[in-house]
Amino acid sequence: MAKVKMTVNGRQVGSDCEDRTLLVHFLRENLALTGTHVGCDTTQCGACVVHMDGRSVKSCTILAAQAAGSTILTIEGLAANGELHPVQAAFKANHGLQCGFCTPGMVMTAVDMIRRHGANLDEATVRSELDGNICRCTGYHNIVKSILAAAAEMAGAQQAAE
Numbered sequence: 001m002a003k004v005k006m007t008v009n010g011r012q013v014g015s016d017c018e019d020r021t022l023l024v025h026f027l028r029e030n031l032a033l034t035g036t037h038v039g040c041d042t043t044q045c046g047a048c049v050v051h052m053d054g055r056s057v058k059s060c061t062i063l064a065a066q067a068a069g070s071t072i073l074t075i076e077g078l079a080a081n082g083e084l085h086p087v088q089a090a091f092k093a094n095h096g097l098q099c100g101f102c103t104p105g106m107v108m109t110a111v112d113m114i115r116r117h118g119a120n121l122d123e124a125t126v127r128s129e130l131d132g133n134i135c136r137c138t139g140y141h142n143i144v145k146s147i148l149a150a151a152a153e154m155a156g157a158q159q160a161a162e
């Protein structure tokens with residue numbers, strides 16, 4: 001047992017956990033941030049994706065101890081000032097979810113994807129980058145549509161601000 005400290009959704013947190021505790025379990029069980037899901041035990045489904053120091057990671061594949069001192073963003077920290085993040089809003093507007101189980105991971109993956117590709121994001125890239133995120137419900141079509149819509153919206157907002 002050791003105290004692990006990190007910044008999660010802008011808040012300094014610390015909690016005792018065993019050395020073998022996975023980051024996803026630390027988030028869900030120690031911090032009660034249950035928006036990050038566990039959908040497999042083989043690092044395949046992507047339901048557990050969070051951002052660690054700005055990059056998307058599968059939190060089921062990282063020990064909490066490895067994340068000590070880092071900055072973590074989970075789905076709970078994405079909306080700001082009561083407003084959905086543009087990616088969340090696009091999933092809502094484009095019916096990018098059905099049961100919603102995969103959605104936190106999809107959204108966190110999409111935010112990182114848009115950060116890296118910006119307005120250059122195209123359908124083939126979205127489909128290729130979603131390789132690590134599994135959805136059992138939607139057939140992916142509206143997920144891809146949501147991500148492309150969010151990328152266009154965010155590029156437009158950035159241009160307007162310049």
Ligand code: FES
Pocket residue numbers: 037038039040041042043044045046047048049058059060061
């Ligand atoms: S729970 Fe992490 S990839 Fe499935």
Ligand code: FES
Pocket residue numbers: 096097098099100101102103134135136137138
């Ligand atoms: S919306 Fe149900 S698993 Fe994706």
